[in-house]
Structures are given as structure tokens and as C-alpha cells.
Amino acid sequence: MAVLKVEGLKLVYGAGTSFEKTALSDVSFSVNEGEFIGIIGHTGSGKSTLVQLLNGLLKPTAGTVELYGKNIWKEPKKIRQVRFKVGMVFQYPEYQLFEETVYKDIAFGPANMGLFEEEIDKKVRAAAEFAGLKEELLEKSPFDLSGGEKRRAAIAGVMAMDPDVLILDEPTAGLDPLGRDALLSQIQSYHEVRKNTVILVSHSMEDIARMADRVLVMNKGKKEMFDTTENIFSQGKTLEKMGLRVPQITRIMLLLREKGIPVDTGVLTVEQGFREIMHHMALLS
Amino acid sequence: MSAFIEVKDLFFRYEEAENTPFALDGVNLTIDKGSFVAIVGHNGSGKSTLAKHFNSLYLPTTGDVLVEGMNTKDDEHLFDIRKSVGLVLQNPDNQIVAGIVEEDVAFGCENLGIPPKEIRQRVDEALRAVDMYEYRRHSPDKLSGGQKQRIAIAGIIAMEPVCIVLDEPTAMLDPQGRDEVIQTIQKLNREKGITIILITHYMEEAVLADRVVMIDSGKVFLDGTPREVFANVGLLKQHRLDVPQATELNAKLRNCGFDLPECVLGEEECAEALFRLLKPAGKEDIPTEE
Amino acid sequence: MVRDITLGQFLPGHSFIHKMDARAKILLLMAIVVFIFVAGNYVSLLMMTIVSLLIVLMTRIKFRMYLKSMKVILFVIIFTGLINVFYGSGEVLWEWQFIRITWGGIHNAIFVIIRIITLVMVSSVLTFTTSPSDLTDAIERLLKPLKIFHVKVHEIAMMMTIALRFIPVLLEETDKIMNAQKARGADMESGGIIRRVKALMPVLIPLFVSSFRRANDLAMAMECRCYNGGNGRTRMKVLHFSWRDLAAAIFLLLTFAGVIVCNIFVPAVM
Numbered sequence: 044m045a046v047l048k049v050e051g052l053k054l055v056y057g058a059g060t061s062f063e064k065t066a067l068s069d070v071s072f073s074v075n076e077g078e079f080i081g082i083i084g085h086t087g088s089g090k091s092t093l094v095q096l097l098n099g100l101l102k103p104t105a106g107t108v109e110l111y112g113k114n115i116w117k118e119p120k121k122i123r124q125v126r127f128k129v130g131m132v133f134q135y136p137e138y139q140l141f142e143e144t145v146y147k148d149i150a151f152g153p154a155n156m157g158l159f160e161e162e163i164d165k166k167v168r169a170a171a172e173f174a175g176l177k178e179e180l181l182e183k184s185p186f187d188l189s190g191g192e193k194r195r196a197a198i199a200g201v202m203a204m205d206p207d208v209l210i211l212d213e214p215t216a217g218l219d220p221l222g223r224d225a226l227l228s229q230i231q232s233y234h235e236v237r238k239n240t241v242i243l244v245s246h247s248m249e250d251i252a253r254m255a256d257r258v259l260v261m262n263k264g265k266k267e268m269f270d271t272t273e274n275i276f277s278q279g280k281t282l283e284k285m286g287l288r289v290p291q292i293t294r295i296m297l298l299l300r301e302k303g304i305p306v307d308t309g310v311l312t313v314e315q316g317f318r319e320i321m322h323h324m325a326l327l328s
Numbered sequence: 329m330s331a332f333i334e335v336k337d338l339f340f341r342y343e344e345a346e347n348t349p350f351a352l353d354g355v356n357l358t359i360d361k362g363s364f365v366a367i368v369g370h371n372g373s374g375k376s377t378l379a380k381h382f383n384s385l386y387l388p389t390t391g392d393v394l395v396e397g398m399n400t401k402d403d404e405h406l407f408d409i410r411k412s413v414g415l416v417l418q419n420p421d422n423q424i425v426a427g428i429v430e431e432d433v434a435f436g437c438e439n440l441g442i443p444p445k446e447i448r449q450r451v452d453e454a455l456r457a458v459d460m461y462e463y464r465r466h467s468p469d470k471l472s473g474g475q476k477q478r479i480a481i482a483g484i485i486a487m488e489p490v491c492i493v494l495d496e497p498t499a500m501l502d503p504q505g506r507d508e509v510i511q512t513i514q515k516l517n518r519e520k521g522i523t524i525i526l527i528t529h530y531m532e533e534a535v536l537a538d539r540v541v542m543i544d545s546g547k548v549f550l551d552g553t554p555r556e557v558f559a560n561v562g563l564l565k566q567h568r569l570d571v572p573q574a575t576e577l578n579a580k581l582r583n584c585g586f587d588l589p590e591c592v593l594g595e596e597e598c599a600e601a602l603f604r605l606l607k608p609a610g611k612e613d614i615p616t617e618e
Numbered sequence: 619m620v621r622d623i624t625l626g627q628f629l630p631g632h633s634f635i636h637k638m639d640a641r642a643k644i645l646l647l648m649a650i651v652v653f654i655f656v657a658g659n660y661v662s663l664l665m666m667t668i669v670s671l672l673i674v675l676m677t678r679i680k681f682r683m684y685l686k687s688m689k690v691i692l693f694v695i696i697f698t699g700l701i702n703v704f705y706g707s708g709e710v711l712w713e714w715q716f717i718r719i720t721w722g723g724i725h726n727a728i729f730v731i732i733r734i735i736t737l738v739m740v741s742s743v744l745t746f747t748t749s750p751s752d753l754t755d756a757i758e759r760l761l762k763p764l765k766i767f768h769v770k771v772h773e774i775a776m777m778m779t780i781a782l783r784f785i786p787v788l789l790e791e792t793d794k795i796m797n798a799q800k801a802r803g804a805d806m807e808s809g810g811i812i813r814r815v816k817a818l819m820p821v822l823i824p825l826f827v828s829s830f831r832r833a834n835d836l837a838m839a840m841e842c843r844c845y846n847g848g849n850g851r852t853r854m855k856v857l858h859f860s861w862r863d864l865a866a867a868i869f870l871l872l873t874f875a876g877v878i879v880c881n882i883f884v885p886a887v888m
Contacts, residue, residue: 138824286504295573410842439851605681
């Protein structure tokens with residue numbers, strides 16, 4: 044069943060002024076319940092605009108966003124309810140922390156939902172666990188945490204609202220390799236346990252390739268491709284033409300192919316590359 | 329090449345208290361003039377703390393840092409040191425002072441009391457060197473992250489430093505911006521002979537340096553050419569660092585007993601090595617398809 | 619949103635006015651403002667209005683931009699206009715005591731409205747045609763004599779430069795933080811005053827924290843570039859008066875003389 048369905052979405056910033064700019068035009072697609080969707084595209088491709096339309100932070104100039112078959116702008120007064128169901132983690136989310144303690148900050152979302160104390164408590168603790176925050180950090184001031192912990196606390200603040208769809212915009216930006224890997228596997232396990240829909244926006248194809256079922260490629264404010272992860276990434280050349288960076292391992296495979304070795308070019312991780320080469324070695328002997 | 333920066337038995341802790349751990353724990357390092365050195369390490373390894381010692385923003389708790397023989401602890405050399413060692417920070421937004429690109433680039437020269445005509449020349453030259461000359465009259469807030477970072481670099485170049493230290497200059501940029509910045513610093517190193525110290529955790533960037541220094545918990549663990557350092561795939565991973573995918577794949581296959589070089593760096597080198605392994609027997613070299 | 623405001627914005631160009639010295643522009647603007655108020659009758663006010671329009675034309679900036687900056691203070695214009703119509707005493711028009719009070723009010727209103735409009739126009743000319751840094755630079759130099767009274771002129775100018783540089787950055791950041799908190803269900807649009815102020819905390823606190831972080835970074839970046847206050851500092855741009863400034867000054871002096879003559883020989887009413 045489709046959780047989100049987008050049709051003919053268009054967004055024009057500053058309509059009618061000299062600064063008029065079409066950020067998005069004619070985007071249609073739908074996302075199924077429990078899917079993990081990756082969105083890629085370079086800066087200015089419209090991907091950030093798109094996700095802000097999905098949870099009603101921006102209102103489309105034309106077109107509709109449907110959540111469970113219902114237009115989210117049908118009752119503009121209830122748009123907050125949409126935002127609780129479609130949770131959004133912005134880029135560098137640690138800059139939104141403001142409460143005295145990490146616990147209170149994570150509780151901000153659930154409290155806005157008007158939940159009871161015990162329910163909030165349950166959600167906060169569950170979210171903290173999903174985000175990999177240790178229990179003892181909850182009573183600390185968010186400003187005393189390390190960079191990586193702050194990021195987790197902020198993500199927990201959105202997870203705590205228990206949204207049906209969780210959108211993350213570049214959640215790993217600025218993290219070092221270990222921090223990045225840890226965060227991604229936490230998101231993965233959150234997705235597996237909760238079985239809800241996750242939309243991950245990223246520049247990093249490696250990250251997307253590792254996690255997404257389907258990938259949406261945005262280019263110049265338009266939907267360029269929307270297909271399964273393997274199908275998208277086997278078209279390395281097309282992606283490079285759009286100014287997207289394919290992983291180094293994919294480029295190695297593309298080079299080998301040019302040299303006449305019939306390797307699979309849909310390889311995205313070192314592990315896959317290793318298996319692919321081993322497979323060819325076996326064929327040789 | 330001669331020693332430009334010498335770090336001798338450097339210990340540093342943020343607080344005076346005796347029991348706090350050292351952020352830098354006995355670092356010895358010599359940086360040659362004209363070289364391109366990458367300092368790698370995970371977040372919190374001490375690499376940024378070290379960077380701030382090179383132009384006396386931080387002073388050693390014990391030990392010394394010498395820039396062209398001048399001790400960074402020496403107050404009278406402060407401006408000479410900062411003139412010859414420029415520092416570019418991570419966040420491109422927070423280091424631009426003026427509201428017009430060229431005026432920001434001029435800021436450092438103005439502080440040095442250089443005559444107006446010469447500032448003009450230096451600013452134009454610096455902006456050309458980072459390929460931002462056509463944006464000289466723009467306001468920085470409409471530029472991309474990569475462009476802003478190049479403006480920050482131009483502001484340092486205009487002061488005609490011997491060395492530029494870049495503290496994770498690409499951490500907040502998108503892939504395109506990252507490329508722009510890296511290409512710019514490579515060019516400065518090659519064409520102008522400016523010494524580059526690049527602090528980063530992106531291994532694809534470190535590969536481009538002449539020398540890679542890996543630090544963790546304030547100590548130097550590895551120091552050598554990229555080829556020497558990246559041969560230690562296991563050790564790098566232990567210290568929470570990545571290895572370029574090409575290097576990792578090569579190492580993995582080599583561990584299985586295949587006849588591969590000890591260390592490969594770029595994708596072309598890796599593809600070449602794999603090709604030699606995989607090419608059909610009998611044929612010597614297939615001409616590459618165009 | 620906030621970024622659509624044109625008042626105080628710089629629009630680069632190559633007109634006569636753009637090329638004038640910023641100090642000259644400030645001083646002449648101040649003189650024009652004084653004379654807009656000195657102009658006591660329609661003839662002299664018309665003179666000042668025509669001169670102002672002429673200056674606006676000379677900037678070669680689309681008139682629409684001026685209208686936009688007018689829009690921001692439209693309310694002020696209408697409000698003061700009305701006040702003057704209703705409360706206009708006949709002081710200035712003592713010759714017609716009788717019907718005259720209302721007439722006086724209307725005259726007053728017209729005068730005030732024209733004055734405000736011309737005022738906004740000429741001040742827009744200054745900000746439209748002068749880069750913020752030229753402006754602060756000019757202010758720094760004009761205020762230099764105050765140094766003998768221990769006024770920290772350089773520091774004030776530097777603060778203005780930095781403020782101008784970071785206003786757009788902070789506006790954008792405010793937007794981002796607001797969106798992030800809205801995404802967590804923050805409700806900033808309803809409730810009484812106390813609730814609204816409380817609802818602002820999730821935006822203000824992060825904004826504060828990030829401003830401090832930025833200030834810290836900026837201070838470090840400035841130190842790295844050998845900033846050491848105003849002593850021994852040179853400037854890349856040297857401001858110097860040119861024939862343009864002289865021409866503008868002479869032209870305006872003639873106008874001002876005209877206004878004074880008008881004020882003396884034409885009665886203060888029509």
C-alpha cells in the first residue's frame with residue numbers, strides 16, 4: 044500500500060517577483076509502506092525542496108501530496124498532524140537542540156503531540172535506544188555532548204514522535220567514517236524493527252546503495268529516475284553525466300569493462316567488488 | 329627541501345588541571361618547505377588541535393613548535409608567524425569578515441598595513457589563483473560552500489604565506505565543492521610552491537599528498553608516503569579510519585594470495601592491476617577500447 | 619519572506635551616483651534631508667522633489683525597486699498622513715484662520731507625505747548605490763574626528779561590517795531552525811502572548827548558541843589573519859573625492875540656494 048503519493052508536484056519560490064525560481068516541477072511517484080527509499084542528486088537538484096513538501100513544511104505551487112490517500116493540504120489547519128506522521132531530520136540537526144537536558148529535548152516532539160507523561164517517557168527512552176544514546180546521557184545538557192552524540196540526540200528527537208515515515212536529509216554530513224557507519228546501522232535497525240518507511244537523502248551513493256530498496260534520482264528540479272537500487276547504480280555513466288559521483292569501486296569496474304573484462308558494473312561496495320572479482324577468477328581457472 | 333615547521337615533544341592539554349588527559353601526547357614532526365602533508369585521524373584524535381599549534385593559536389603545554397626557527401611561544405614573532413602560516417577553518421560561513429568578496433580577501437593585507445595599490449594587486453592575483461576573480465564584486469552569502477571556501481583560501485594567499493594549514497576544509501561541502509577546494513590547493517602547492525598541511529578524514533584527499541601523517545589520541549602512529557601509510561589497511565581501520573576503496577579491494581584480494589602490488593592508490597592503478605590478473609591467458613595486452 | 623525587503627540593499631551598478639565617493643554621498647544626503655524640511659512651500663518642496671527624482675533617475679536602477687522600499691513603510695506614510703489631516707492645526711497658515719484649519723491639515727498631510735516619500739527615495743539611493751563596506755568605511759572616516767573624545771570609531775565600524783555580513787546568514791539560520799522545530803510539531807502561530815514567547819524559545823536558544831559558535835570561529839579567523847584593531851591598518855580601497863562629488867555638491871548648493879530664495883520670496887502657502 045502507498046504511504047505517500049506525489050503527483051505533478053511543482054514548487055516555485057518567490058512567485059511573481061524578480062527572484063522567481065522554479066525549484067521543482069512535475070514530480071510524481073509513490074512510496075510503499077515499509078520501504079527504504081534513497082534520494083540522490085547534487086546540490087540544487089531540488090531534493091531538499093522535495094522532502095520539505097512531503098511533510099508539509101512547504102506548500103506546493105501545483106500538484107498534490109497524499110498521505111494514506113488523503114491530500115495533506117485538504118485541511119491546512121491540521122498540517123501539524125501530518126508533520127507528526129512524516130518526521131523530518133534536517134541537515135546538521137544538532138543545531139536545533141535547545142532544552143536543558145537531552146531527555147527534555149527528545150521529549151519536545153512527543154509533548155507537542157499532546158501525549159501523556161508515561162507515554163512520552165516510553166517514547167523518549169525507545170528513541171534514545173534506537174539512536175544509540177546511552178541512558179546516562181539523557182540527564183546531561185545537550186550542549187555538553189560530543190558532536191556525534193548531539194547528532195544522535197537530535198535524530199532521537201524526531202524518532203520519538205514515532206512517525207510512519209522518517210525522512211533524513213544528509214544525516215551523516217561531517218561525521219567521520221566510524222560515526223557515519225554507526226549512525227547508518229542504527230537507522231537500518233530502526234527501520235527493521237519498526238518496519239516503517241524511511242527516506243534517506245544523501246550525496247553519498249555508498250550510503251544509499253547499502254540501505255535503500257529503491258532510489259529516486261533528482262536532477263534540475265525533476266525526477267530523473269526512480270527504480271530499484273541495482274537498476275539505478277548499474278547506470279554509472281548516466282549518473283556521472285548528471286554530475287553525481289559514483290563510488291570508486293564502481294569506477295574501477297567501469298574501467299575494467301572498458302578494458303574488455305565483462306565484470307558487473309552495478310558493484311557499489313568493496314565487499315561486492317571483492318565477490319565479483321573472485322567470481323571472475325573462478326571462471327578463469 | 330628544508331624544515332619549515334618543527335614540532336618538538338609537544339604535549340598539550342586544554343585545561344590546566346593535572347589529571348585531564350593530553351589532547352596532544354608527545355608529538356614530534358617536521359614539515360618541509362614546499363611539501364603537501366595530509367594529517368589524518370578520526371574526530372577527536374587531536375588533529376585539529378595540532379593544526380592550531382602551527383600558527384600559535386594554541387601554545388604547547390610543554391614542548392615547542394618552531395616556524396622557520398621562530399618559537400610560537402614568542403610574542404614578538406606572533407605576526408611574522410601568522411603571516412607565513414595561514415589557517416583555513418572548517419565552516420566556510422564563519423571565516424568571511426566582509427560583505428564583498430574582494431574586500432574580504434583584502435582583510436588580512438589591510439591588517440598587515442600593506443599599501444593600497446599593492447593590496448589591490450595581491451587581491452586580484454589571489455582571486456585568480458583560486459579561480460574566483462569574476463566573483464570579486466559579489467556578496468559571499470549567495471555563493472556555494474566550495475566557492476566560499478576558495479574565498480577563504482584567497483584571503484590567506486593574499487598575505488603571501490609560506491604555508492597554508494587547512495583544518496577539515498571540505499567536511500561541510502558537497503562532492504563538487506570538495507573537488508573544487510582540493511584542486512585549488514593542489515594547484516597552489518604545485519604552481520606557487522606553497523606548503524600545504526591538510527587536516528582531513530577523507531582518505532581520497534589524503535592520497536593526493538606527498539606525505540600522510542596518521543594521528544590518534546594525540547600521538548603520531550603512521551608517517552610516510554601515501555603508499556606506505558595505506559599499505560596498513562588493518563591498522564588504519566583499527567584507528568577508526570577508512571581506506572580508499574581501491575586500496576581496500578586490492579589488499580583484500582592480495583590477502584587471498586593473489587599476485588597484486590602491495591598497495592594501490594587510485595582507481596586506474598587498481599583497475600590496471602586487476603586487469604593483469606583477469607586478462608584472458610595467452611593474450612599479452614588488449615588495446616583499450618576507445 | 620524577510621529577504622524580499624529591498625530597503626537597505628545594495629544594487630551594484632556603474633552610474634554617476636554609484637561612482638561618487640561614499641562620504642560625499644552621506645554628507646549630501648544629510649544636506650538634502652535638512653533641505654527637504656527647510657522647504658516651506660510648494661514651490662521649494664517641488665524643487666526638492668524634482669531634484670530627488672532626478673537623482674533617482676541618475677542611479678539607473680529600476681523604479682520598481684524604489685517602490686518596493688516604499689511599500690515597507692507604506693503604513694507609516696498613510697498613518698502620518700491621516701494624523702496630519704485630522705490634527706492639523708492652522709499654525710503655518712495663520713492667514714486663513716477660518717476654513718483654514720482643515721486646509722492646513724490637508725496641506726500638512728501633503729507636505730508630510732511628500733517629505734517622507736522623498737526621504738525614503740534619497741536614503742534608498744544611498745544604500746542602493748553604495749556597498750555596505752563603502753558605507754561603513756565612509757562612516758568610519760567621517761567619524762574619525764571623534765577619536766579625540768575617545769570614541770572607538772574603528773571598532774564601531776568593524777562591528778557594523780560584521781553585523782551587515784552576518785544578518786543574512788542569521789536570517790537563513792532562523793528559517794532553518796524554525797522549520798526544524800515546526801517539523802517536531804512546534805506551534806508558533808497560535809495562543810496568547812505568553813504562549814507565543816514561550817514558543818519562540820526553541821528557535822531563540824539554538825540561534826543564540828550558534829551565534830556564539832560563529833562569533834568564536836570568526837574571532838579565530840580574524841586572529842589568523844593578523845587582525846589587531848585599527849592601528850597600523852591600511853585599506854585596499856582609498857576613498858577620494860572626484861569631479862563628480864564636486865559637481866554634485868555645486869549642483870545641490872544651487873538647489874539649496876533656490877529653496878532658500880523661494881522660502882523668502884514665495885509665501886509659505888499657495
